[in-house]
Amino acid sequence: MVNSVEDILMSYKKCTEHIIEILKREEFDSLKDEMEKRQCILDNIISLGDKKNEVKNFYKKFAISDIENEARELMQKKAVLIKEKLKSISVKKTASTAYGNIGSSAKIFSQKI
Template sequence: MVNSVEDILMSYKKCTEHIIEILKREEFDSLKDEMEKRQYILNELISKTDQKNKTKKVYEKMHIREIETEVQKLMKNKAMLIKKKLKSISASKNASSAYGNIGSSAKIFSKKI
């Protein structure tokens, strides 16, 4: 089935909007599948190289750039949030490990000389 540029871009827009919803709900498990679906749509759009001017016009008409910008911001914010959480967990783990090792270290000062 051959899709028109408008249909492909509409699918791309809907997929991108769905990604925004997934990011807002923080359901990261389903994000990979949706990103793969979006990439498939992009590949289909790229295959229509003979209609570049039409694609640009429809792209601008549908305001897809604004949606892509929003997705990019959300992804960066979520990535930074996850990195902060991981760093916090790592620091807590290091502190816990350090306190746990205090009792197991060699006690050289407790020996009688």
């Protein structure tokens, strides 16, 4: 069954909106599946090369560029937050390891002379 350009772009828009919701809820486990669905829809849109003008018209009509920009900005913000958390964890792990090694070092000052 061949979908119309309008149906394909509507499903693309809904998928992108769902990705935005997932990012806001920080449910990153289900994000990969939704991104794969979106990529399949994009591949379908690309295969409509002969209907390029129709795709452009519906793209503008549904304001998909605004939704894509929102999704991109949200992904970038979440990526920065995750990188900061990972860096913080790394620093804490290094500090914990350093404090843990204090007890195993040579104790030359604890002996009586």
